[in-house]
Amino acid sequence: MGLIRSPESDPILVDFASEIGSVGPVVVRGGGTHWDLGGGSDPAAREVRPPEGIVGIRAEEMTVEARAGTLVSELHEALRPFGQRTSLPESPGSTVGGTLAVGWSGIARLGRGQTRDSVLQVHYVSAEGRLITAGGPTVKNVSGFDMCRLLVGSLGTLGCMADMILRTRPIPEVEVWHRVVDVDPAEVLRRCRTSASILWDGRSTWVLSAGYRADVDSDLRALSELGSLRPDHPPDLPPIRWSRRPSDLFDMSRADAAVGRFVAEIGVGVVHTENPVEPSPPSPGTVALQRRIKDALDPTGRFNPGRRVGGI
Amino acid sequence: MDLGLDRSELDACVSCGLCLPYCPTYRVTGADIYSPRGRIALMRAVQEGGAPLTDEVVDSFETCVQCRGCEPACPSGVPFGHLIESTRESLVEHGHRPPLRLRVALHALGHHSLLLAGSSGIAVAQRLHLVPKGLPLPAKLPVRRSRLDASGDDVYLFTGCVMDAWQRDVHAAVKRVIEACGFGVSPTGGDAACCGALHQHAGLGDDARAQAQRVVDSLGDTKVVLVDSAGCGAAMKDYGRLLGTAEARAFSERVFDVHEFVAGHVDGLPGVEPLDLRVAVQDPCHLRHVQKAHMAVRSVLKPFVREIVELDDEGLCCGAGGAYSVVQPELSHLIRDRKTAAVEEVAADVVVSANPGCLLYMRQAGVVVAHPMELVARALDA
Amino acid sequence: MFGTRLRKTRPHAGDDRCVADLVAALGVERVRSDGAARLLASTDASIFRGGAAGPVCFPDSTPQVQACVRIAAVHRRPVVARGAGSGLTGAAAPLGSAVVVSTTRMNRVLEVDVENRTAWVGPGVINLDLTHHLGPHGLHFAPDPSSQQVCTIGGNVANNSGGPHCLAYGVTSAHILAMEVVLSDGEVVMLGGLDAEPAGYDLRGAFIGSEGMFGIATRIAVRLTPDPPAVRTLLLSFADVDSAAATVGAIIAAGLVPAAVEMMDRRCVEAVEDFVHAGYPRDAEAVLLIDVDGMAGGVEAQATKVDEIARGLGGRVRVAADEEERQLLWKGRKSAFGAIARIKPDYYLHDTVVPRGKLVEVLRAIHEIVDRHGLLVLNVFHAGDGNLHPIIAYDSRQPGMSEKVREAGREIIEVSLAAGGVLSGEHGIGVEKRDFMPLMFSDDDLDQQARLRGAFDGLCMMNPGKVLPSPHSCSDITELTEAKGDLWG
Incomplete structure (x- = not known):
């Protein structure tokens, strides 16, 4: 018998598992902030709400355990009173579980890290209705295969996440947004080591500089040599999001009508645009492999039917 | 089968593998069987596990360059050089003798006048184009050698066997520098001809001990013995262990690499204009890993050249390995290719090496190489 | 490249046809089937000695790896990939006379893309070689296992390797973007991608840490990390282990994230100091080796804070004066496992992770366990993330000793898990910890992991018998441990 606290001992998880059950199409709905992703869900699927609430903040461990339905x-x-936060992006109404299911990182990932890397442990319900533990509670763990990484970005098609332990990070001493116009965003990336985010719309560059005050000040001095630097708020992001190699972003142009208005995450490769763009095709050979993974973990296809992840 | 290996020396290896990248044969093959860890595992298998001495096992042992680059990399202090020497000696006892031509050559090393005459003969033949190309010989052996007269009685300069025959110019340069430091030099000459290192590496333990004893006997006073060949110096510093006598231990205490000695007197040398050269230092394995005297080369050379650069290969062997390039030409060439690539990286005017074997072997690959003392002597005379 | 050197091989009884096919596909110089080569491919750096290698192949291209896998499938032989063999759990020790695929010849850095901070490398590239290669660009590969001078990037991927500086920079999984992988059916797939957010399931994430059981990575795209402009190394010494552990807790609680926080106890310090002569204090009961890095201001602020915390808890502080001293101190830390042989000929270690707040309690319990068994333990570990490496030094020739050591190991795992910890922080499970998996995972949990494995390797031929205990392993483990034929036949 295991020495780890079993999820079966947690009545909230047990209730959630029994609600998911072992038969019939089912989908877990968090904040619904990206509900149309992957073509939306089959209306025939039963909607289940995930449990909510923070289970425990372990500030000295720099971890936090929360139910999937907790708002980010x-x-x-x-976490703020402890001077900490997670890598997860915040958008109004988004939940922890939903954010992991979508898997996207926030615009400040250069400084705050990626969503996928922040997940330490997940309790989820399998297609057979069993409570499963993936990963472990500590900040470092390679025991067994990495089910956590697989669940992040799987849009709820492999298992129904119930709660999770996330790594936290200290909130930097200083975090300030500035805007500078008509400079090479690559140069901004080179000069500003404290940049937690660099956004570029083809003309303006917004920089979130974060870190120790002395370092932020010295970076801002270096940036002001490029052009006039003004405190600002980050720009609104256009609705469509797609992903490229970081260097591809520099080729983008405001004149490209097909793209429309855009905001590019410099140093990352994500671009937010007005108009939809053809997504990159899945890597060769992986469609069959993804299909096998789906079939292995959800043999009857009951989790979030209709929703497409990648090429399947 | 008993390889005569000390159990506790074998036990010191915990198979962590940290030695692997420092082994030239592992570096060029990527095969465990050509790694120190692999060789130790096979020693154990043969001596303690009842494994047969197959061709492949023998091959694993015989392909070791004995550079001892694994020793400083080993956190547990496995005395690998000793283990492989003992193993090679046991191989010879079990009939795995070195090839005949090597045995003949090694035999000649102990007979200095024969060696000198033979070398001159080959030199003449070279000039008559009678010597096939591709033999592991310097391109142009000297037909005649300048005399190397004693200039005093302060220190011995060990002249050795092959080096005396092929590179007496280096001895002359070394002598020049030591004299400039204010010491009279007594070259050792014929009686103490060969240090026996090559015999020892080939597993010919009895021959090695006989040579060593001759050297100890013929240099039996209290003068320090300076050596300008890193391989010889390393062997002579180890006579105490090899011969196991108090006399040999006392002798080994008197042996110094010439750079160690000059480094202690470099302030006494006259200030001269440095040579306008960018010099790359190639550390002979037995200077770096065994004598650990390689930094002395830099401190001696520094005042006399414009710039010293380091090779970015962490002191990996050049492949010469005494007679290694003769008996294992294939691996030896692969190892040298790595070295020449590292040399090309640094774009130096000249490479210095404090060991005649390395020097000749790199020269054959088209690298411009000098003994460090040659550069110092040249700067002093300029 | 190897020329005739690998040709001195004799076919092995029982391997004949498999070997013949491999030779036909790869060339005689890339296949060895002699007893010596197979003996050496049967072990890694762990104490597990139950491995049994079949023919050992040295492919230098993806198609050659494909050929190895396909031929093995035809002859119903398992396939085990092998890098430097520096693993600590027996994960690379082949079972069932597997065809061993050595990646050491696929050791080229194929492409460095400075602008995108990525590089494509062969799986056989040595971790530290890659970082040296990147030096001129001011970049490095962040995971830095203690074995980094020998371990390969392919091995790092298989084990999701960590290292001291993973405290701030994250483990291998955070530094791999994409991989070309040969699956057990011989197909080649590209997992992940160079895009910011590749589409589909995170197959790359699932593959990393799969210990060679999902496939063989033949090309790997790694993320490169800019070298920090400033680094400061502090050596803190303490009169007792508790104060050192309390200092670790206080540093983390103060919101600092040093690049590395490593602890060594007195016995360990003595062993490494005998090797490196770095001036480690032999009179301290515990030392902490701490790197703070980043920009000058942050480095100064963090170093000041660490200094203050350490002194407040009775520690002495020494700051490395220059890069040479810094490197020497780190060389000592990274040589610790090997240096143990200066004390006893064998060592057995675990690498459980415990909550940082439980370090003192768990270390005490470990000492109690070890004392009770009359054994000797040394502690050297990644204190910053609670990743313990209790090393039991012993002599396996003493009768009954190995059993005693294993029993103590089991108890150490039990106290670690009971304290809210996990089985392995960075070494992986392999064979050594396979049977401890049920202490951490339920049957249902293991079943999910086995299904994932089955999706990658439906034939169950990639490194079978590892990680998953019976009955979750799709191979019969007892059958696998029996070698086919005599090694020296």
């Missing part, structure tokens, strides 16, 4: 904003609010 609420989680970060609770």
